[in-house]
Amino acid sequence: MTDTSLAEPDADLLARLDLAVAEHAESAETLLVDLVAISSVNPLQPGVSAEEHLGGESAANALLAEWMSRAGAENHTVTGDRGRDNLVAVLPGSGGGRSLAVNGHIDTVASQDGWRTDPWTAVRTENRIYGLGTTDMKAAHAATWLAFRALSDVGIQLAGDLHLHSVIGEETMSHELGTTAVLEAGFVPDAVLIPEPTSYDDGALQVANTAAGNYLFSMTVRGRSTHWASRNLAIRAGGGGDAVGVNAIDKAFYIYSAMRQLEEQWAFTKRHPQFAPGAFIIHPGVLHADVGFPAAPYFPDRARFDYLLSFPPGDTSEAIRAEVEGHINAAAALDPWLAAHPIEFDWIDTWPPAYTDPQGDFSRVVMAARNEVVAGLGAPAMDAPRPNGAQSDASFYEARGVPALVCGPGNLQSAHAANEFVDRRLIPATARMILKTALRWST
Incomplete structure (x- = not known):
């Protein structure tokens, strides 16, 4: 120039x-x-x-x-x-x-x-x-x-x-x-x-x-702990279902799939003329689940994802936060356990575009x-x-x-x-x- x-x-x-x-x-x-x-x-x-x-x-x-x-x-x-x-x-x-x-x-x-x-x-x-x-x-x-x-x-x-x-x-x-x-x-x-x-x-x-802007945040998914051998009763027909126990890892992967779906949508909905299509991502960096200490013989009653996402100029941190929460909460509402035990968001740091x-x-x-x-x-x-x-x-x-x-x-x-x-x-x-x-x- x-x-x-x-x-x-x-x-x-x-x-x-x-x-x-x-x-x-x-x-x-x-x-x-x-x-x-x-x-x-x-x-x-x-x-x-x-x-x-x-x-x-x-x-x-x-x-x-x-x-x-x-x-x-x-x-x-x-x-x-x-x-x-x-x-x-x-x-x-x-x-x-x-x-x-x-x-x-x-x-x-x-x-x-x-x-x-x-x-x-x-x-x-x-x-x-x-x-x-x-x-x-x-x-x-x-x-x-x-x-x-x-x-x-x-x-x-x-x-x-x-x-x-x-x-x-x-x-x-x-x-x-x-x-x-x-x-x-x-x-x-x-x-x-x-x-x-x-x-x-x-x-x-x-x-x-x-x-791009970015946002560092976490999501915590709650479960109900019980003995590992009760898994068949918790997830199979004829068992007690959620009343027996809820493995937070199972619910976390349901939420992960919903977040991945949103990220794939962003390839089409998050655009900027100076960025290549698909440039804006929702990156899962950490997943941790346990019952308060690492032990496989228990149902973990908590699972936490740490995410870092990017978003284009023209969007605001506030709008991105509302969009992510809205999408995840809508997905959670279709699951009886998650509908009764909402996802806990912690919005940690953001950098505007x-x-x-x-x-x-x-x-x-x-x-x-x-x-x-x-x-x-x-x-x-x-x-x-x-x-x-x-x-x-x-x-x-x-x-x-x-x-x-x-x-x-x-x-x-x-x-x-x-x-x-x-x-x-x-x-x-x-x-x-x-x-x-x-x-x-x-x-």
């Missing part, structure tokens, strides 16, 4: 910024190495000790704040929770221009099995930097610092403010502690670029304008900047933004009317995996993309 109506930055200015990026690219890698060395595992991650990891996010943001200060930024702390601080770094504009934020989460997932080296000791190879959080998404923080530093070195003051929002909580959907806390503190930009991992084998720095107009001003600006930068990498141009492969904090900016696009140096296939890495060449490329976006947008 190339738009000749966009205001073009001065060629000499771009050349000077490019030189500044090249001069400080190695320092940006040093920042990334230092950020990886600080364990900023989200303390709310399942299976980790909260107390052990509390404070890591704040420590990483404190280091980042030191570097941002040296790049001329004004730093602000927004506390999201005890021992967990967000960082807002601002290069003030001269006034009258549109502001731009770069949003990146500083929290990471926990280390996975299979690392060949210490996850918190970054290892540089010819074209890669390995380490926990490199792709998701500390390389983006390093690239943002590099853009700030280049502006400072060249002595450019944009017309609008340029922000870095380095936030906590993203890995556990805790936006109210991170991005939403920053927005509620008053740091609301006119647009936001989120350099989450979008560099794939089919092209670096892919631009995404939309992502993301959508920014792919033809809007901000999309045109970012697409032009991205295509110019990747041409130097030998990567193909994009004609239009595409859906993102994962959720991001774009949703919470868009909920406030702020256009948000996702484009960053990491590869999503490397995120959350052992031996996570980032292509080190994409750090300066991302900085250049941020700079070109800021110069065109901040008018």
Whole structure:
């Protein structure tokens, strides 16, 4: 997507910024190495000790704040929770221009099995930097610092403010502690670029304008426990039926079939022009059933499913919740036991869909900047933004009317995996993309 109506930055200015990026690219890698060395595992991650990891996010943001200060930024702390601080770094504009934020989460997932080296000791190879959080998404923080530093070195003051929002909580959907806390503190930009991992084998720095919503929820099915040998009396003709006992696993699979039926319907009823047919799913991730302890000689009297579903832009979390409950309750009403013992739903967390107009001003600006930068990498141009492969904090900016696009140096296939890495060449490329976006947008 190339738009000749966009205001073009001065060629000499771009050349000077490019030189500044090249001069400080190695320092940006040093920042990334230092950020990886600080364990900023989200303390709310399942299976980790909260107390052990509390404070890591704040420590990483404190280091980042030191570097941002040296790049001329004004730093602000927004506390999201005890021992967990967000960082807002601002290069003030001269006034009258549109502001731009770069949003990146500083929290990471926990280390996975299979690392060949210490996850918190970054290892540089010819074209890669390995380490926990490199792709998701500390390389983006390093690239943002590099853009700030280049502006400072060249002595450019944009017309609008340029922000870095380095936030906590993203890995556990805790936006109210991170991005939403920053927005509620008053740091609301006119647009936001989120350099989450979008560099794939089919092209670096892919631009995404939309992502599916998701909802994490559970369903509990109740039964009536009895001795396992009574199964024939509970399910065969001539026996006592439900009065003898009800195996919660049997009822759970009845409900599972109803949920699978709804998922198959969604292949036709949940559509969006930017998503392939059948993209929206209802995923059963956990099934557990017992009688309070694992013992095969009993009828389990409880069974719980944990589900994670996805849904398209245009639907709301509230509407999806009502649709799922309505479908399951209608199916349960046809079973005498389930009609008398309703399914128990627990709606745990939701991430609303993301959508920014792919033809809007901000999309045109970012697409032009991205295509110019990747041409130097030998990567193909994009004609239009595409859906993102994962959720991001774009949703919470868009909920406030702020256009948000996702484009960053990491590869999503490397995120959350052992031996996570980032292509080190994409750090300066991302900085250049941020700079070109800021110069065109901040008018």
